[in-house]
Amino acid sequence: AQSVSQHNHHVILSEAASLELGCNYSYGGTVNLFWYVQYPGQHLQLLLKYFSGDPLVKGIKGFEAEFIKSKFSFNLRKPSVQWSDTAEYFCAVPNSGGYQKVTFGIGTKLQVIP
Amino acid sequence: EAGVAQSPRYKIIEKRQSVAFWCNPISGHATLYWYQQILGQGPKLLIQFQNNGVVDDSQLPKDRFSAERLKGVDSTLKIQPAKLEDSAVYLCASSLGNSIAGHEQYFGPGTRLTVT
Numbered sequence: 001a002q003s004v005s006q007h008n009h010h011v012i013l014s015e016a017a018s019l020e021l022g023c024n025y026s027y028g029g030t031v032n033l034f035w036y037v038q039y040p041g042q043h044l045q046l047l048l049k050y051f052s053g054d055p056l057v058k059g060i061k062g063f064e065a066e067f068i069k070s071k072f073s074f075n076l077r078k079p080s081v082q083w084s085d086t087a088e089y090f091c092a093v094p095n096s097g098g099y100q101k102v103t104f105g106i107g108t109k110l111q112v113i114p
Numbered sequence: 115e116a117g118v119a120q121s122p123r124y125k126i127i128e129k130r131q132s133v134a135f136w137c138n139p140i141s142g143h144a145t146l147y148w149y150q151q152i153l154g155q156g157p158k159l160l161i162q163f164q165n166n167g168v169v170d171d172s173q174l175p176k177d178r179f180s181a182e183r184l185k186g187v188d189s190t191l192k193i194q195p196a197k198l199e200d201s202a203v204y205l206c207a208s209s210l211g212n213s214i215a216g217h218e219q220y221f222g223p224g225t226r227l228t229v230t
Contacts, residue, residue, distance in 0.1 A: 101162055107156050
């Protein structure tokens with residue numbers, strides 16, 4: 001079974017600081033990888049996704065993530081965070097065997113201080 | 115396009131009572147998911163439907179939880195009887211259900227259940 005590890009559960013940054021949130025997964029086969037975000041009071045929504053091709057994926061609001069197969073990692077980055085990036089971020093990895101089942105990480109709460 | 119709708123948004127019940135949640139997915143989405151999200155944890159899949167058939171219910175506590183998706187559209191999730199540890203947010207999500215779409219899921223606002 002797939003497992004997902006998010007290393008930072010609570011991150012506090014000042015505006016303009018750089019962000020990197022770690023995500024590691026266990027399944028070594030073909031993977032599709034996702035980051036979802038939940039802003040305060042809003043639904044979970046897709047931030048970015050990787051399926052194939054360029055391992056550096058760009059998402060909404062200036063976020064990007066890099067798929068490193070050898071390290072089983074898919075870390076989320078943003079060069080300069082804003083107060084509006086305050087949210088909870090979830091890494092998600094589909095299990096093998098089709099039918100679109102995903103396993104979510106525990107989530108990282110990001111708090112950006114103005 | 116309209117998003118995933120869920121009701122109610124909040125529910126408070128006493129233990130041993132029953133409760134039901136409703137979900138209306140995005141029109142045309144074949145796959146529907148119910149997740150349980152306990153405070154401080156990520157969403158945990160309870161059950162996944164492909165049209166009106168169950169494709170995964172391995173983490174559904176079947177002695178007390180049940181779900182159905184009649185006609186392959188709306189779905190209901192029921193808990194009977196509820197326990198204190200069922201306090202959580204219950205999320206419904208849907209996806210197109212084909213590999214080209216890449217498994218992107220669209221989530222509803224969730225139902226926050228408190229069992230006292």
